[in-house]
Amino acid sequence: MASPAPIRIKRANSVPPVVVDMETRATEADHQALRLWLRLLSCHLRIENQIRARLRENFRTTLARFDLMAQLERHPDGLRMSDLSKSLMVTGGNVTGITDQLEREKLVLRVVDRRDRRAIKAKLTTAGSARFREMAARHEQWVVELLAGLNEQEKRSMYTLLHKLKLHLNGPAVKSKPRYRSK
Amino acid sequence: MASPAPIRIKRANSVPPVVVDMETRATEADHQALRLWLRLLSCHLRIENQIRARLRENFRTTLARFDLMAQLERHPDGLRMSDLSKSLMVTGGNVTGITDQLEREKLVLRVVDRRDRRAIKAKLTTAGSARFREMAARHEQWVVELLAGLNEQEKRSMYTLLHKLKLHLNGPAVKSKPRYRSK
Numbered sequence: 537m538a539s540p541a542p543i544r545i546k547r548a549n550s551v552p553p554v555v556v557d558m559e560t561r562a563t564e565a566d567h568q569a570l571r572l573w574l575r576l577l578s579c580h581l582r583i584e585n586q587i588r589a590r591l592r593e594n595f596r597t598t599l600a601r602f603d604l605m606a607q608l609e610r611h612p613d614g615l616r617m618s619d620l621s622k623s624l625m626v627t628g629g630n631v632t633g634i635t636d637q638l639e640r641e642k643l644v645l646r647v648v649d650r651r652d653r654r655a656i657k658a659k660l661t662t663a664g665s666a667r668f669r670e671m672a673a674r675h676e677q678w679v680v681e682l683l684a685g686l687n688e689q690e691k692r693s694m695y696t697l698l699h700k701l702k703l704h705l706n707g708p709a710v711k712s713k714p715r716y717r718s719k
Numbered sequence: 720m721a722s723p724a725p726i727r728i729k730r731a732n733s734v735p736p737v738v739v740d741m742e743t744r745a746t747e748a749d750h751q752a753l754r755l756w757l758r759l760l761s762c763h764l765r766i767e768n769q770i771r772a773r774l775r776e777n778f779r780t781t782l783a784r785f786d787l788m789a790q791l792e793r794h795p796d797g798l799r800m801s802d803l804s805k806s807l808m809v810t811g812g813n814v815t816g817i818t819d820q821l822e823r824e825k826l827v828l829r830v831v832d833r834r835d836r837r838a839i840k841a842k843l844t845t846a847g848s849a850r851f852r853e854m855a856a857r858h859e860q861w862v863v864e865l866l867a868g869l870n871e872q873e874k875r876s877m878y879t880l881l882h883k884l885k886l887h888l889n890g891p892a893v894k895s896k897p898r899y900r901s902k
Contacts, residue, residue, distance in 0.1 A: 569863040572874050573766065575881045577808050580763050582888040583756065625760050676753050683752040685887020690880055691755050697869060697877045698758045704868020705765040 583682050590678055595671050600624075602675070604634050605643070605660060605668040614647055614657030643667055766865050773861055778854050783807075785858070787817050788826070788843060788851040797830055797840030826850055 638644035643664030826847030
């Protein structure tokens with residue numbers, strides 16, 4: 537079947553060329569944001585996969601367990617299970633299941649919240665805290681190594697840019713989405 | 720029990736102060752890398768949570784499903800299940816399970832690989848491709864909005880920095896880890 541002749545749209549002389557340019561720029565800017573997000577995703581994934589593999593290999597543990605212990609280490613008095621869920625930095629973990637596991641290994645214990653005796657908090661045991669610190673020291677070395685592609689100045693620049701991005705993400709423009717519910 | 724007197728290490732006069740400074744700088748640089756990674760994680764998590772919530776709300780779908788369809792859209796002839804697993808950008812999805820779901824919804828179909836008749840490929844159906852394009856258009860708008868905290872110049876800078884980081888992550892310094900196996 538012969539293809540039909542292309543439809544030619546005659547451009548009105550009254551449309552200034554700048555409109556066309558602005559549209560092009562808008563599209564270009566959209567693609568720029570998407571490309572940036574995909575590149576951020578890809579770097580994030582590479583770093584996270586390295587950290588997951590190294591945690592598994594060196595400590596026979598998962599990133600979700602490490603992340604949960606990291607949150608507890610920052611709260612020596614313990615964290616309620618609901619707050620713990622909210623504070624985790626990685627996905628892929630079931631908070632109750634991981635806490636159960638760590639409790640069986642005597643790295644975490646559950647205690648009654650002194651201020652609200654109906655609530656249960658999780659906290660690291662002494663052994664859990666020592667284990668976490670050992671892992672955290674290695675983890676920090678890995679991160680230094682994985683980010684070594686950027687010099688100090690570049691790391692500072694990216695830190696500043698991410699700060700600006702985070703302010704925007706925490707701001708009204710993003711938060712005001714009416715029906716958005718965080719999981 | 721009284722704690723023992725702290726051990727005082729007498730610093731030899733021959734050690735130049737610059738050594739001490741370099742050590743301080745090294746520690747500072749380590750913390751800088753870790754802080755940068757944690758900030759990157761935190762921005763990543765905020766953006767991803769927004770995208771997850773919006774996909775759920777607007778399309779009743781998950782990021783893992785969206786990501787799987789995105790990979791198939793780039794390969795109109797289909798992708799082997801093993802290659803599909805490798806190419807996914809997000810965690811939290813079971814490739815076989817998601818493919819089964821999408822197949823039941825007639826968005827994906829499984830076909831025999833023409834070049835290797837023992838292998839099975841997944842590909843989008845026409846309906847799947849149309850659905851994906853609709854979601855992708857909205858997804859792009861969301862990403863533009865979520866990254867709007869950075870102006871064009873800043874997005875370009877971050878893109879360039881992430882490019883440099885990615886080259887390092889793909890390079891020998893990271894790849895040569897002897898026992899590292901990607902999952």
